[in-house]
Amino acid sequence: MSLAEARAERERLRALVKTGRNPAYAARVARAAKLELAETTFGAIATELLAKRAREGLGSGSVKRERRLLEKDMAAISSLPITDVTAPLLLASLRKLEKRGVIETAHRARSWAGRVFRYAIATGRANNNPAEDLVGALEQSQTTHLASVTDPAKIGDLLRAMYSYQGFPVTSAALRLAPLLFVRPGELRKAQWADIDLAAAEWRFTASKTGTPHIVPLSSQAVEILTELGPLTRRSEFVFPGVRSAKRPMSENTINAALRYLGYDGNTITGHGFRAMARTVLDEVLGFRPDYIEHQLAHAVRDPLGRAYNRTAHLAERKKMMQAWADYLDSLRLNANVVPIRKAV
Incomplete structure (x- = not known):
């Protein structure tokens, strides 16, 4: 502090004293205000x-x-x-x-x-x-839908190709589970055994996009795949550990790479496309209520008062839906001549 600055500070403190204020207390108040300001930016x-x-x-x-x-x-x-x-x-x-x-x-x-x-x-x-x-002040973006397959006959072809995959067993299991569970790709590859209860046929975790608890009811087909996978990966915390290290989940490109190996390019289907597949077919072909589907997609669904539903909303109905979905996929895969049953108008 220079001499001029010291004199200025002296005069400031004298002024405080003349008004009956304690300079030490004023300094503490100033420091507290500065700290509060830093914490409320x-x-x-x-x-x-x-x-x-x-x-x-x-x-x-x-x-x-x-x-x-x-x-x-x-x-x-x-x-x-x-x-x-x-x-x-x-x-x-x-x-x-x-x-x-x-x-x-x-x-x-x-x-x-x-x-x-x-x-x-x-x-x-x-x-x-x-x-x-x-809201409404920004330019509207042009929506680009991720590639997916929604025609039942083509879904059957895709599933048969996926079940014929002869690569790494962990990748094969992930491929077969992706359409059954239709969770986000990152959620699937990072799935942990601690979150899966095969006896209760449920997978409970925190949805990556909404940060809220989510439940995926497991169909009998999903339980069977996970049961077969257990002896291969139970030593890792991850259901689908990486090839190089069991301490890390498999690569984010693994499923897409497997689909490319099977002849399906990014303009036809991606790992994220199984969600669009389920959303479309569950509604338009199998006739399930849209709110059941939205809950199962882990989207933010709200009640008429604007409150977010909890994770157990419609759980019994969602369990039936997930089993019906798995059975329908099996019917498409096992019978190339399946005629889809359209929902009643």
Whole structure:
């Protein structure tokens, strides 16, 4: 501190004393205010929320994406007190993503920011959610549907090819389970034996996209495949361990690579395409209620009051649906001349 700065500080403290204030107390208040400000910036609250979601089972890939949104895409508002982040300021950050041509990322960032504001409101550090004011303000992205097979005859051909796969047994099991369970590819490859109860015929885990608990009822066919797989991989925590190390799950490209080996390119079917297959056929061919299907896809389904249903919603009906789905896939695979039964109009 220079002499001039010391004199200025002396005069400031004298002024405090003259007004009856304790300089030491004022310094503590200033430090507390500075600390509170540091803990209530948009970035600090977002980091806190991200750590909470990671502890609750958010996938490592999602953690990386959300951290990248905070540190790169939303850096302009990260250091601001969250109460100072207005809709125009948030929109300015999102517009930068639009200008880069990553429209889907801009929409994802708005949704993610909304989650941060909701958490801040719940913890008493914000009063409103400006992300909600930006609904419709961004350009609409062009939806590209992932490749899938939904024609029953072609599904039968695909299943027969998959069951003829002669590669690594763990990959073969994953291939056969993918259409039966129609979970997200990352959830399938990272499945852990500790989450699977073969006696109860259930697989319980945290959905990677929503971060909420999810239940997959296991059909008798799925239980049979997992029972056969057990002796091969039970020594690993992962149901589908990697080829090089049992301490890691199989590669994210394994199922797609197996499909390519069988002659199915990325424009025909992908590991994610089994979800579209199930969604379409369960509704249009087998006639199951859309809300049962949405629950089983681990989508965010809400009741008429806007509350999220819990993971056990319609569980009995979903168990029947999953068994009917497995039986239907078997019928397509085993009988090339199956005529699909259409739902009643």
